[in-house]
Amino acid sequence: MTRVFxxxxxxxxxxxxxxxxxxxxxxxxxxxxxxxxxxxxxxxxTIRHDDRAAVRDGSVRLAQMLMAVGLDPEVCTLxxxxxxxxxxxxxxxxxxxxxxxxxxxxxxxxxxxxxxxxISAGLFTYPALQAADILLYDTDEVPVGxxxxxxxxxxxxxxxxxxxxxxxxxVLPEAVIPAAxxxxxxxxxxxxxxxxxxxxxxxxxxLLDEPKQIEKKIKSAVTDNDGTVRFEVxxxxxxxxxxxxxxxxTDRDPASLADEYEQYGPLKTxxxxxxxELLEPVQAxxxxxxxxxxETARLLxxxxxxxxxxxxxxxxxxxxxVGLLTD
Numbered sequence: 001m002t003r004v005f006x007x008x009x010x011x012x013x014x015x016x017x018x019x020x021x022x023x024x025x026x027x028x029x030x031x032x033x034x035x036x037x038x039x040x041x042x043x044x045x046t047i048r049h050d051d052r053a054a055v056r057d058g059s060v061r062l063a064q065m066l067m068a069v070g071l072d073p074e075v076c077t078l079x080x081x082x083x084x085x086x087x088x089x090x091x092x093x094x095x096x097x098x099x100x101x102x103x104x105x106x107x108x109x110x111x112x113x114x115x116x117x118x119i120s121a122g123l124f125t126y127p128a129l130q131a132a133d134i135l136l137y138d139t140d141e142v143p144v145g146x147x148x149x150x151x152x153x154x155x156x157x158x159x160x161x162x163x164x165x166x167x168x169x170x171v172l173p174e175a176v177i178p179a180a181x182x183x184x185x186x187x188x189x190x191x192x193x194x195x196x197x198x199x200x201x202x203x204x205x206x207l208l209d210e211p212k213q214i215e216k217k218i219k220s221a222v223t224d225n226d227g228t229v230r231f232e233v234x235x236x237x238x239x240x241x242x243x244x245x246x247x248x249x250t251d252r253d254p255a256s257l258a259d260e261y262e263q264y265g266p267l268k269t270x271x272x273x274x275x276x277e278l279l280e281p282v283q284a285x286x287x288x289x290x291x292x293x294x295e296t297a298r299l300l301x302x303x304x305x306x307x308x309x310x311x312x313x314x315x316x317x318x319x320x321x322v323g324l325l326t327d
Contacts, residue, residue: 004033005139005173007040007081007130010058011047014065016205016275017184017194019282020248027070029143035076036137036307039063042081042088042129046122064296065207068286079303081133086311090132093318095125097165098158103127107150131155136311138171149175166321184245187221190237208283211276218242218272229261239264242271249274 006026014023029035039062044055059080071078081087103109106127122129134142134155142152152175159170186192188203195204203221205214223238231254233240240254246267247254261267289296319326 001034002140003036003138004029004141004143005036005038005134005137006143007038007043007133008062008066009044010039010041010055010062011044012195014062014069014207015194016207016245016279019069019207019279020184020245023066023069023071025143026066026076030071030076033141036139037066037071037076037078038133038307039066039078039080040133043126046120046126048118048120060293060296063300064286064289067289067296067299068282069207073299073303077303077306078300079307080300083300083304084136084307084311086136086308086315087129087132089315090136090311090318091125091129093322094128094131094135094158097162098128098131098154102154102157106154127151127154128158131158134173135159135170136314137307138310138314139173140171141176142173144175144177166323169317169321184248185237185241187217187238187241190222190241205275207279208286209279214276214279215272218245218275219268221268223264227264229258229264229267231255231258239267242267246271246274249278 008023026035026037030037039059041055041059044058049055063078063080066078067073103124109124109126130151131154134152135158142148142155144152152173156172159172163169184194186194186200186203187205188200192200202217205217209217221238221242223242224236226236229239229243230236231240231243239258243254243257246252247257249271250257316326
């Protein structure tokens with residue numbers, strides 16, 4: 001069975017775009033692959049947080065949300081990165097097998113370093129940690145968006161270099177663009193993707209928003225003055241976004257849905273109702289998990305134990321091949 005790995009940082013709050021574009025697909029993927037999903041808390045600390053509890057509490061909330069949207073720790077392997085210490089150990093070995101030049105060419109480092117006064121060494125070297133995350137589990141495929149392809153490419157480069165110098169050790173992963181999920185845009189800025197940063201709170205539907213909040217945000221969505229309902233992303237981004245959301249929530253084609261509406265108001269009303277109905281079971285499951293932190297801890301330990309068993313096996317191979325003294 002194909003082994004898949006994907007990680008997500010415990011920063012910001014999960015929103016409708018995350019769900020319809022990615023995590024809902026993960027819930028399907030877990031039944032078709034040997035799936036590993038990781039809350040990458042070590043990546044989150046490459047940026048300094050004033051609140052020391054932010055990453056810890058965010059990791060719990062994110063894990064609960066991933067379970068609420070359908071990830072089943074009895075089916076997939078769901079765990080927190082720092083609970084498997086082999087990630088940090090292999091990260092150092094990866095740093096010793098990637099060049100300064102390769103790391104300096106990473107576009108995400110350039111983008112993020114322009115946004116912060118303090119630029120940590122971890123922000124610069126985190127592709128080595130990401131490579132360790134993937135290679136620890138003999139991963140075949142990594143579902144990514146186009147913006148992450150560069151990270152899978154450098155992971156393959158590091159793995160190939162290691163295998164050449166130290167002998168066959170790592171599986172070379174492939175970047176895979178998943179079957180298209182809905183591309184959900186900001187409701188107030190429909191030419192920009194919905195974002196976890198909440199720079200546009202009125203344009204972002206959080207997965208835990210109350211029904212009245214969801215209804216208000218969707219009914220206030222920016223459209224245009226054209227007055228006709230058509231699915232044309234370039235010319236009518238606001239209306240196309242609403243049709244995409246409604247289509248994803250009801251498993252229907254957005255372009256076909258456009259034929260059923262002559263006015264914007266009914267489209268907004270139906271879209272809000274569909275999103276509220278879609279998120280109701282997600283919110284109910286999240287509240288159950290939130291009320292029982294011991295169950296969340298149990299499920300995350302279950303995942304960490306499964307992950308650790310494979311990570312240990314990989315690290316034994318790595319230590320032997322690289323020439324470290326073993327116990």
